[in-house]
Amino acid sequence: MGIYLDNAATSYPKPETVYRAVDAFMREIGASSGRGAYRQALLADKVVFSAREALGKLFGINDVSRIVFTSNVTESLNLAIKGLLKAGDHVITSSMEHNAVWRPLKRLENERGIEITVVSCSRDGSLRAGDVARAIRPNTRLVVMTHASNVTGTILPAGEVGAVARERGVAFLIDAAQTAGIYPIDVRALGADLLAFTGHKGLFGPTGTGGLFIREGVELLPLKEGGTGGDSILESQPDHLPDRFEAGTLNVSGIAGLLAGVDFILHEGIGRIRDREKELTGYFLQALERIPGIEVYGPKDPEKQVGVVSLNVPGVMAPDVARVLDQGYGVMARSGLHCAPMAHRTIGTIDRGTVRFGIGYFNTIKEIDSVVQALAEIAGKAGR
Amino acid sequence: MFLKDISISFITPCSADPGKVQLIAQLSTEITGVMPYLKAVLKNATYNRNVSSLTFMKEFRLITLYPRHLTMARVLNTTDAWQVLNWLKDLINDVYERRESIIPSRF
Ligand SMILES: Cc1ncc(COP(=O)(O)O)c(C=O)c1O
Numbered sequence: 001m002g003i004y005l006d007n008a009a010t011s012y013p014k015p016e017t018v019y020r021a022v023d024a025f026m027r028e029i030g031a032s033s034g035r036g037a038y039r040q041a042l043l044a045d046k047v048v049f050s051a052r053e054a055l056g057k058l059f060g061i062n063d064v065s066r067i068v069f070t071s072n073v074t075e076s077l078n079l080a081i082k083g084l085l086k087a088g089d090h091v092i093t094s095s096m097e098h099n100a101v102w103r104p105l106k107r108l109e110n111e112r113g114i115e116i117t118v119v120s121c122s123r124d125g126s127l128r129a130g131d132v133a134r135a136i137r138p139n140t141r142l143v144v145m146t147h148a149s150n151v152t153g154t155i156l157p158a159g160e161v162g163a164v165a166r167e168r169g170v171a172f173l174i175d176a177a178q179t180a181g182i183y184p185i186d187v188r189a190l191g192a193d194l195l196a197f198t199g200h201k202g203l204f205g206p207t208g209t210g211g212l213f214i215r216e217g218v219e220l221l222p223l224k225e226g227g228t229g230g231d232s233i234l235e236s237q238p239d240h241l242p243d244r245f246e247a248g249t250l251n252v253s254g255i256a257g258l259l260a261g262v263d264f265i266l267h268e269g270i271g272r273i274r275d276r277e278k279e280l281t282g283y284f285l286q287a288l289e290r291i292p293g294i295e296v297y298g299p300k301d302p303e304k305q306v307g308v309v310s311l312n313v314p315g316v317m318a319p320d321v322a323r324v325l326d327q328g329y330g331v332m333a334r335s336g337l338h339c340a341p342m343a344h345r346t347i348g349t350i351d352r353g354t355v356r357f358g359i360g361y362f363n364t365i366k367e368i369d370s371v372v373q374a375l376a377e378i379a380g381k382a383g384r
Numbered sequence: 385m386f387l388k389d390i391s392i393s394f395i396t397p398c399s400a401d402p403g404k405v406q407l408i409a410q411l412s413t414e415i416t417g418v419m420p421y422l423k424a425v426l427k428n429a430t431y432n433r434n435v436s437s438l439t440f441m442k443e444f445r446l447i448t449l450y451p452r453h454l455t456m457a458r459v460l461n462t463t464d465a466w467q468v469l470n471w472l473k474d475l476i477n478d479v480y481e482r483r484e485s486i487i488p489s490r491f
Contacts, residue, residue, distance in 0.1 A: 034462045037395045045392075049466040065463045230405055230461045240460040 002330030003367045008150050008178060008308045008358030009334060010200045010207060015264040018204055018257045025256035033252050034229035034243075044252050051259035052242075058262055058270070059195060060186035061213055068245040069211050069255060073177045073198035074100040075223070076212035079245060080173050080194045081105060081144065083220030089141035090115045092132055092170075094156060096125050096149045096343045101175055105144075115139075121346050124299045125154030133164045142171045147185075148178040151343040151356065152298030153281070153308030155183065162191025171218060177201060178306055181265050182361075183274055193218050199254065204261030209254040214241065222247065273361050278302040280359050280368060284309055287372040291379050297347045297354060307359030310347075313375065315382040318353045321375075325355075329374040333357050386480040388412045390454070390469045395462065405459040409469060416451045420488035421479045431489060442468055 004012050025047060031040040033048040052064035061067060070076045081104040085091060093101060095118050108114045117135045121127045132143060143165045148155045158174055165172035173194040176185060181202030187195050192213070199209025214220060222237050226247030231238040238244055265273060282302035288294055288311065297310045313321050322335035336353045337344050344350045357371065389412040396406050415422075416436045423431040429440035438449040445468060446457040454472075459465045479486065 042392050042395065045462045046466070049463060052463065063467075065467060228461070238461075240464070242463055243461045 002326075002332055003363075003370060004332045005357045005359060005363065005367075005371065006332050006334050007201065007360030007363075008338075008356060011202060011204055011360050013362055014204045014206075014257070014261065017260040017264055018206070021260035022206060022253050022257040026253050029256075031252075032249050034250075047256050047259060048250060048252060051255045051262065054259055054262040054266060055197075055211065057266060058181070058185070059197075059213060060188050063216065065241045066214050066216060067211050068214065068242040069209070069250055070245075071208050071251065072200070072210040073175060073196045074210075076196035076198075076210050077101055077144075077173070077175060078104050079212055079220065079223040080196060080214075081142070082108065082223060084142055084171060084173075084194075084218070085112065085114050086141075087112045087114070088139060090117065090137050090139045091142045091144060092117045092119060092135045092140060093143070094119050094127050094145040095121045095346045096127070096151070096154065096156070097144075097146055097340065098150055098175065098177065098343075099339045099341070100177070101144055101146065102342060118342070121154075121156075123347055124297070125149045125152040125156075125343065125347060126299065126304070127156045127161075129157050129160035129164055132161050133168070136164075136168050136170060140168070140170050142173060144173040144175070146175040146178065148183065148306045148308070149298070149340070149343055150178050150308060151310050151338050151340050151354065152347060153178070153305035153310075154298050155179070155304055155306060158190045158192070165193075166191045178308065181262070181270075181273070182277060182306055184270050187213055187215070199258040199261070202265075203258060204264055205258030206254045208251050209258045212245070214245075220245070224248065268361075276361055277307040277359060280363055280365070281305065281307045281309065283365060284357070284359065284368045284372070287368065288375070291372070291376045293379055293383060294375065297349065309357045309359070310349075310354035311357075311375075312349070312352065312354055313379045313382055316378060318355045321355045321378060324378055325371075325374055329370065331371050331374055333371075385477055386413060386418075387415065387473055387476045390473050392465065392469070393453075395465065405461060405465065406455070406457045407459060407465055408453060408455050410453050411451075414451050415449065415476060418476060418480050418483070419449065420490065421483045421486045422449070422476065423489035424486050425475075425479055442471070447472070 029043045031044040033044040052067045056064040119131045171193045176197045180197040193215045195213040199205030200207040224247045228243040293314045295312045318335035325331040335355045392409045394408040426440045448455045
C-alpha cells in the first residue's frame with residue numbers, strides 16, 4: 001500500500017465501522033427508506049433518520065428535518081444557489097471558490113441576470129470580513145463562500161462573515177466541503193442560513209453522499225421533482241422538509257456508511273481530530289521549510305488552515321512531481337488546478353497549478369517523513 | 385431510563401390523502417401509571433380511564449397513547465414521525481422523573 005495524501009479529494013481509508021455499516025445495511029436491511037411499511041423498510045428509514053440526528057449533533061442543528069440529503073456538496077450548492085437566486089439578485093463570493101460554487105453562479109449570471117461580486121482574498125487565501133460588508137448592496141441576496149480552501153487549506157472567517165450577513169439581512173451559504181468533520185461547525189455560531197457539506201471527505205462516508213442544512217425561514221425552490229414516498233396524490237412537490245428536496249430513492253446504503261462515519265467523529269471528538277490534523281500539518285510545513293527552494297502556498301500556519309498543503313518544486317512541473325511521487329515513491333497526491341481556477345489566480349499559480357497534499361486523520365508522522373524525503377530528493381535532482 | 389424505545393410498527397406513508405400519514409408505534413415499557421401525570425402536563429389531553437388512553441394534539445398531529453402502543457395521525461412524513469416520537473419519548477421520561485412534583489389528573 002502506498003501513502004494516501006489526497007484526503008482533500010476524498011478520505012481514505014475510512015473507519016472500519018463505515019465499511020461494516022454499508023455491508024450490513026446492504027445485506028441485512030437493503031430496503032428503500034420512506035416508502036414501505038414492513039419491518040425492513042422501517043429499519044431503513046430509521047438509518048436515514050439516525051444519520052440526520054448524528055449530523056444535527058455534529059453541526060448544532062436541532063430540527064433535523066432541515067437537513068436534506070444530496071449526492072454530494074456540488075448538488076447541495078446547486079440546490080442552494082439555484083433554489084434561492086432570482087433575476088436581479090446580487091451575490092457576493094470569495095476569490096478562493098471551487099467550481100462547485102463558481103459555475104452555478106456563472107450559469108445564473110447568464111440565464112437569470114444575477115450580479116456577482118468577487119471579494120479578493122490575499123495571496124495566502126485569507127479574506128477580510130470587512131471587505132464582504134463593504135460589497136453588500138440593497139439587492140444583495142446571498143453571500144456564498146468556502147469555509148476552507150481546497151487549494152491552500154486557508155480557513156475563511158465564516159463566523160465574522162455570518163455576523164455581517166445576519167446584520168444586513170443577507171442569506172449566508174457556507175461550502176463546508178473541506179471542514180465538515182475536520183473543524184468545529186455550529187450553524188448557530190457561524191450564522192449559517194445554508195450549510196452545504198459532502199459526505200465522503202472529512203465525514204468519512206462513502207462517495208455519493210452529501211447534504212444541505214436549510215435554516216427555517218429560508219425558502220428554496222427544489223432542484224428536482226419526483227417521488228417522495230408520501231403525498232403521492234399531489235401533482236407538485238410537497239412543501240414539508242426534507243421531502244420537498246429529496247425526490248427519488250435516497251442513497252440509503254451510502255447514508256448508512258455516512259452515519260457510521262459521523263458516529264466515529266462524534267465518538268473521537270472533533271477537537272481531537274482537529275488537533276491531530278494540526279499536528280500533522282504543522283510537522284509537514286516545518287519539514288518543508290528545510291527543503292531549499294520549495295515554494296509553499298497558503299498561510300503556512302496550522303492554526304489558520306486545514307490539512308491541505310499546496311506547493312511547487314522549482315524547475316519541475318507540478319504534474320511531473322505528482323507522477324514521480326506516485327511511480328517512484330508510492331505517494332498519492334494531486335497536481336493541477338483542483339477544480340478551483342479562481343483560487344489559483346489568487347495565489348498566483350494559474351499558469352502552472354500546484355501539487356496538493358490532503359492530510360487526513362489516519363495519516364502518520366512516518367508517512368509525512370517519507371513524503372518530505374521524496375520531495376527533498378525530487379528538489380535535489382532538479383537543482384543539480 | 386423509564387421508556388427506552390418507541391418503534392414504529394405500522395405506517396401508511398404513501399397514502400392517497402396528502403399530509404395524512406398515519407402510524408402505530410410500540411412502547412418498550414407499559415405506561416398506564418404515567419398517564420394521569422401526562423394528562424396533568426398536556427393541557428389539551430383527554431384521558432379515558434376505562435380504556436387507559438390519552439389523546440392529545442401535538443400541533444396539527446393527533447396522538448393517542450395506550451398502555452403499550454400509540455397511534456399518530458396527520459404526520460407530515462417519516463422524518464416528522466421520528467422527530468415527534470423522540471419528543472414524546474423524552475416527554476414521557478421527563479414526566480416520569482418528575483412525577484412526585486406533579487399533581488396527577490383524575491379525569
Ligand atoms: C471547497 C470544495 N467545494 C466543493 C467540492 C466538491 O465536492 P464534491 O465533489 O463532493 O461535490 C470540493 C471537493 O472537491 C471542495 O473542496
